[in-house]
Amino acid sequence: MADHRRTLALTAVLSALIVVSTVAAPMVSARPAHEIPVSEVSTADLAEPDADGWEEVPASDVPLSSAPSSVPNADDTSIETVDVQAARTDQRLYVRLEWQDATRDMNASATREFADAVAVQFPVNTSSRPPIAMGGPDNRVNVWYWSGSTGTQELLAGGAGSTTPFQNPTVQANTSHSGTGGNATWTVVYSRQLDASSENRTDLRTDGDLDVAFAVWNGSNGERSGQKAVSEWHYYPFSGGPQGPPYETLLWTLAGIAIVAVVGVTSFGIYRTRGAE
């Protein structure tokens, strides 16, 4: 009988641990550090990098680190942080990115020349979070891309190496490089209609949180492709308040309840069987 009690106690402790960890997980992924506030504004003077409207919009410092990649020199990236601002009217989403880069690399017209570039990544399907590295085959990402040599592109990707440009990009980008030396900065403002004009484009009308990630390339450091400085997934809290994506929380809660139920039923079964001996 003492054995039974020990088994039961152990199961109880284990199930408690499981419950704690399942509940804690969404809390970690939802910590406000990954939240990027979005100002809801009625009229917009936001299209240009130096537009007055941006003075009212809070900025977040997003840390960047080298993306895990199989390309040579993948861990040699030079941009460590990007300042992100976001604002939404009832028509458009504006995203302003600012980072330090002493050189304005606008060309890829010599054999060893690469251009500066920046990208914003969203899940195509806003209800689930795709793999951070260019999404996955069943969970694609919509990427807004600008580089000094190609200009603005709108991309679709379903995993590393699958990036494909849309024929008619719906994203606009305005850029400026100002200052000199170590204080020189790039500023890029992207904007797009909230409506997804076609399939495979992120619907920005969402009321849920919107996952978003960033990448920056420094052309003069030979950065291109997977050699890039990237952020983790962040999110725009379109639902208001610093919560994790509700879908995810729901899943974790369901999983937690299911585990507790299974453990409970199993322990009860063992108890009954042993008790009947």
Next chain:
Amino acid sequence: MSTDQQDDQGEEDTLVNVADGVDHQVAMVMDLNKCIGCQTCTIACKNLWTEDGGSEYMYWNNVETKPGEGYPRGWEDSGGGWESGEHSDRSPGEIPDEEDYGRAWEFNHEEIMYEGSDEPLRPRDGAEWGPNWDEDQGAGEYPNSYYFYLPRICNHCTHPSCVEACPRSALYKRQEDGIVLVDQDRCRGYRYCVEGCPYKKVYYNTVSKKSEKCIFCYPRIEGEGPDGETFAPACAEECPPQLRLVGFLDDEEGPIHKLVNEYEVALPLHPEFRTQPNVYYIPPFAPGQHTEDGETVDIDRIPRQYLRNLFGDGVDEALDTIDAHRQRVRQGGDSELMELLQDKNPAKQYRLEVFDDE
């Protein structure tokens, strides 16, 4: 007899290894003893494929003097290829810069043709390097100086490190004949292929911002010409001494298979890069060294070690084999090998339709 010691998964009906997933492998043999360095091949190629903006500096086919820096300058030390015969880890490589390839020079045509200047025709400024800057320079001291010409195209390798280097799979090896191509729709101009090829035979087009390379004149070998006829690549067809044989490595009746796999006298360039090239060379012979008085002595003019560095250790046996067959013919005997090396029958020199019925 196989050319690939590392893997022996060749097709069952042949002794020749072609790459996995490839039905047949195009191949070329160039006899370096016949090259006169005329650059007809280079120009034939350029006129066909690299005349447009952004490709001025490219020579998909180039002919360089050896010993010499080559094109692009110093390509042999620019990295790329594989770390080992397992073909799992690639060696890092570098992208050559404009100066290494050689810029297109501006000449004083205007002044001479239209303005009556009597200065000699010459590049305007900054002409300090270019393809073949060191042409015919070679090495060695008079009377024992030496050089030879080395025509180079993409080797359409069996283990192409350019293909492996591309994170977007924009480069691929065609299933039907193993030709290595760059898909212009997939390429985003990252240039990992340029640095990854140890022969520096992928080039970045500075206008289209995509990479390009030798296509083994595939429209010609597919019979896409005006009369629907099949032609060998232009560099081969246009060569005045007709020193190139074109066909399939796995065509066991053809001269390429015999020279490469049976007689083992045609060798890949720099086998230590481990991409397993499908362009092969008959190594060059040179007269023995001369003494001060002009006597010929039995010492190699081209140092054997230099040839080993270029063509691997197989070069000793290749030269010995050719020598032995020469002796045999001199003494009135027969040698298939000597016939193959002299054969002018076009049906044998270019065998591109052998697998057409498959």
